[in-house]
Amino acid sequence: MPKYEPILLKNMLQPGYTGSLAEYERAGGYQAIRKVLGKVSPADVTAVVMKSGLRGRGGAGFPTGVKWGFLPKDYQGPRYLCCNADESEPGTFKDRQLIERDPHQLLEGMLLACYAIGAASSYIYIRGEFVLGAKILEQAINEARAAGYVGKNIFGSNTTIDIWVHRGAGAYICGEETALLESLEGKRGLPRVKPPFPATHGLYNKPTVVNNVETLANLPHILNRGAEWFASIGSPPKSTGTRVFCVSGHVARPGNYEVPMGITFRELIYEQAGGMRSDKKLKAFIPGGASAPFLTPDHLDVKLDFESVALAGSMLGSGGVTVMEEGTDMVWAALRLMEFFYHESCGKCSPCREGSSWLVQIMRRIVNKRGQLADLETLTDLCKNIAGRTVCAFGDAEVSPILSTLKHWRHEYVAMIHAAEAANLIRPEPVGAKQ
Amino acid sequence: MLKETHKAEIDDILSRYPVKRSALLPLLYLAQREQGYITEAAMQEIAGLLKLTPPQVYETATFYTMLNLKPVGKFHLQVCKSLMCALVGSDTVIGWISAKLGIKPGETTPDRLFTLSIVECLAACGTGPMMQVNDDYYERLTEEKLDRILADLRQTGTCSLKTGPFMWPEPAPAKPGA
Amino acid sequence: MPDQKPETVRLTIDGTTVAVPKGTLVIEAARRVGVMIPHFCYHPKLKPDANCRMCLVEVEKMPKLQTACSTPVAEGMAVRTATTTVDDAHKSVLEFILANHPLDCPVCDQGGKCDLQDFSHQYTPTTSRFTETKRIFQKEYFSPLIETQMNRCVQCLRCVRYCDEIMDVKALAPVGRGTMTEIKHFGPHELDCEFCGGCIQICPVGAITSRLSMYEYRPWMLKRADTICTFCGDGCRITVQTKGNELIEVNSAHGAGRNNGDLCARGFFGFHASSDADRLTHPLIRREGKLVEATWEDALEYVAEQALRLKLAHSADAFGGLITSRCTNEDLYVFQKFMRQVIGTNRIDSSARYGHLNGVQALRRVQGTHRWTIAFEDIVAANALLLVGTNITETSPITGLKVKEAVKKRQASLVTMEALQPAIDTLSNITNLALQHFPTHPAQFGNTVLGLTKAVIEGNLVDATLAQQAPAFVQRLTSALQGISWENLEAVTGQTRTQWTETAKILAGANRLVILVGNGVLRHPGGDATVTNLLDLLILLGKLDKPGCGLGPLAEENNDQGAVEMGAVAEFFPGPAPLDDQPVRDRIATVWREELPRTPGASLTEMLAAANKGSLKALFVVGENPVGTLPAEAQAAEALGKLDLLVCQELFLTETAAMAHVVLPACSYMEKDGTFTNSEGHVQGVRQAINPVGDSRPDWEMFSALSVLMGSPLEYGDAREILKEIRTVIPGYGLLGPTPTPPKVDQAVLSGYLTQGFAGDAATRYAVSQPRQTGDGSFTLMFVQTLFHSGKLSTHSKGLLQLQQEGFLSINPEDAARLDLADGGQVKVSNSRGAITTTVKIRERVPAGLLWFPEHFDGEAKQLAEWTIDPRTQIPYFKLAHVSLAKVS
């Protein structure tokens, strides 16, 4: 028996569970939607979710019920729900598991969300690489449609809720909610300027809610077991429920661990994930996906909830915890992430577009022993000039690996530069063109 | 022409969206599935189907890395090199593939069987090093596994080492008879 | 012209309080108080995209800097643009933008008028911290007229957004992602689009420039003249830039002119027509059958002598005059005055005859105006627009932009009736924006309008007060239309009753309804009846004299409207006033100090007939080319061949000029001052940009000189003096101003029309016109205007010739497939009049059964055209033919 009661992973942890409609129903699936459909008003469903304290699992941690509440009340035209299954934040691989192992849990969550916001159509925007996930979802939707759970007059009510799978095609930025909408509209995935927010001007300019897979998957449980139950889990009042943390890197047992929010990183890494993979000590970890600033062993006792991690100078983000052991080259690690951001910048904002290419080039020079001390000044400066000055949060994200490694491991940068000076290799090196 | 060969599928795709342009990515995928990459003629046809200009299709097609505007090998090996995979040895995997196939990243073998690409995070960070070959993921790669994958792909076009439905750590196996 | 006063919002910009309408963006509010916030991606015409991040400002109570270009003002907002934080932000964004920029200003055509240069200068970066390798894009050939240098691009996407939001062309694609994004067309293909030049104009840096002037200048070397384009009736303001006497570039500034800085290919790339090497530079006199160079003295004296001799030998009515509506009002005025006062005849005509008169006459008849009662602003503000017989993108592109703006930005409902198929290709297609589109055969506009009127009446959409005020009118139309069955209308037009019914509801439901009529109606038989019926439709809907409602005929040539108003047509004195309008006659006579001729006028076709019969002896032709433009059946060459005196004032040695006794080299619009009056009746100043080419002179000057030699001097110091006289003849004429006040419906005329005026021809106007039966083939060939040319003048422009340099036959794909015709292949087009072989161009926008041939290159082809003359209006029609096709292998 695991130490904590799993909620989202409960079904799939049952031996032999395949995620079929029959099995999902046998495990108590589609009870929540049956319970509310036509019996509880959409506003009351929203109220329950609001009361549960559920916050978005996609990265920003925005309270889900509050987000739903922003939709215009008296708007007559269509509204949409988009499930964000783009899962592209390096270090994150939980949505993939939730989709591939228990698709109906997500579908039921979507039905509940659609019912609450009055959407008759919804789309699952799934990253293009998840070919298997898309197939599994399509099959599940077909099963549900055949059973009368998706489509016209679901469960014999007069409510129509359709769900479609829409595959992305390789662009991290499409996880950003407005870029996702643009992409879903068949355009380049460039984030939109906000306001207006999707709640009023979303998909096709209609009121729209974008929610992460894990967020939605929580809904059946909240409606089955009540807001109070959910709010009692984790680190109330602000970080309620469990989260599926994705542990990667130099641990003994990397993988997805569903635990209540509020346990410490130490517990997650050393108990759940089996500790370090060798006798090398932990040197650094990223607490919430590539966009979250690096933390050090000093932070192992920080609690895994939104506020505590923010207080420690990072963020809980998407729940991707990447662990690095002693001996990992932190400049190299920062460069790896910087290369990711350079590759994925959509190119809309000048600071992000030009800054990411500039930062990558400086970082490569330093790693290739062609750096200068003045580069560190420039790096810091450029990072400050990008953060907070872009359309979307990508700008803030891309600078966090460099800023945080510079903060904690500046000496490693300096050592590399001294090595460069010793070798007298100071000259710029051409970068390869972006593919 | 896709319109003739895939009419039902195209109609089905179009029926999902209130605005035609939304069908753009699905149709580009369809074109890529048919020809291995997206040809100019396909973009033109899709533009016609969706009432877009060809440049509108083109700008979208070039934004996404999974859409190939040039032919790729029969098996497109895409190795993740983002930090999480790199921590557990993705660079080594790339080195192995390069050596075994005699191609550098971005290149295709002369028999047009394999193309090697280096890609960013594929959301399999806990099971790295990993690669995607066409539609399939191969995770926790080792040199032996890689040899078998390449050999199987050559011989049968697929390999049973592909992974998914994904779950990690793996659940306990089902009790026989339960 | 919004109906309500907008709400105002008060805010402070750097401490200065300013009140602006709600919805104004901070960047615009700042501009009001003289604070210029630096920006690249913002442009007032475009939706904010906030991508360059250059315009960051501090807004009180907001933790982060905000982009002024995308932040709307709010009550009590406090904006600071001059703090250190803001300044640092601007510097840093600029540093990013400059990082990958090649800094090749010395060889960049934008140097000196570049936003990037200006801001760099303003923020004086001392040294660049960027020591890495710059991104490099491979140079690609973009198009014959537009050059790209993508290394200079700041990725503001203004070009892409303009091409989509304003032009609706969508030819530009930002390709790739991140720093490697570059602007392209489609794959490796060179640009194929409307070539409006908008991307060049809106690019804040030198990434997109004109090839016509590449490397030819530095901006500070150029002299500028603000003038008006001569290639269509829209009357766009252009700024002509010259170096020495060389034409270098044309552009148009945002905010300038009726076009608000937008242009089409003709305006932007067509200016070289004036400097074509074929321009006539010296007077020519026919000696021993050959035209030889002569001095001005010799040429003018020769003309004066001959004219005096012929006037003595015959009568004043042995003379005729024909002038192009491309001339300035001043030219037109002096021309008609010369003909009427010095020669003494009313036998004059202009190219307004070809169609514009149809529109003017209908307006005069029904509402007593000769001008639109609406302006471009009303098009933009309309709730519903009905376009009849105008492929507006190709004929009146800027009026077309106003329509696009109404639909795209203000959600107006658009109804189009045109021989055009909604299809997407390299040119925008107005029918794509239509809520209802009637694909109309060129002979069916009249019947299609009948269907609409019938639907209005039968749908009980007739204005209630009208039925009381003008029962006879309503009853007459009702009974006439009851007599026409829907089946019959559906059969002849191919349209459906439902569509008429739906459309009638749309039009009736619109507060502001604007109808625009183009040459598909105006230049075809029955044109004046159709325009009159459309005015009837407005009356029935109770909208003729409602604010923001009205009908506008679209002029084909830049000064068609001026030609009519200057009295350069057979039936009008300046005003325009009919020849029998005694008060006007008296007024003009007082100014001219001379009685006006009493004999009737003669139209172009009447003059040709008279010349053929031998009763017309002398003809003054100004810029018109009947031999080159009219089909053989008009017998223009035969007629002109019989004249004793043919004088041509021309830019080029046209087919007509080649027959002349004397050819006088005229100045083009680039070389003279004056005024043009556009479609909507806006009188605008034409300003000289270069010195006259060779010895050429403005047309009015030639008439002035001749008048002196002929003993009745019409002397003017300059064009301004002429305009002054025009003003005394037509009170208030040509007050150049920002917006014309459109004339109002004359209620007396309208009530006269409603009681009696309508009745005379109601029976013929409200009857189904049956398609003409010809023995010829089953295809209808239309000679059409195209976007890349204007008449034949533009065929002298080297830029436009790169876009289109010969005739070709546009055909629908299905028809082409049926006849096994391939794009680019050859086809024989024939009928009983003749046959030509030409190149096939397959275009989805051409409706099945129709064929298009550009009239600008009609040369051989025009012999195929049918020639009819309206007996009442004397308007000649020759833009249609029935033909058969055969593949040529």
Ligand SMILES: Cc1cc2nc3c(=O)[nH]c(=O)nc-3n(C[C@H](O)[C@H](O)[C@H](O)COP(=O)(O)O)c2cc1C
């Ligand atoms: C650059 C960027 C990438 C993002 N990627 C993802 C993603 O892959 N998956 C996701 O669910 N949310 C992602 N987000 C967050 C979404 O914008 C959005 O906040 C989320 O989908 C809302 O759902 P939630 O409230 O359920 O978390 C991303 C945000 C940014 C700025």
Ligand code: SF4
């Ligand atoms: S911050 Fe970067 S990723 Fe986000 S919109 Fe701007 S350029 Fe695109």
Ligand code: FES
């Ligand atoms: S002008 Fe505001 S972001 Fe470009």
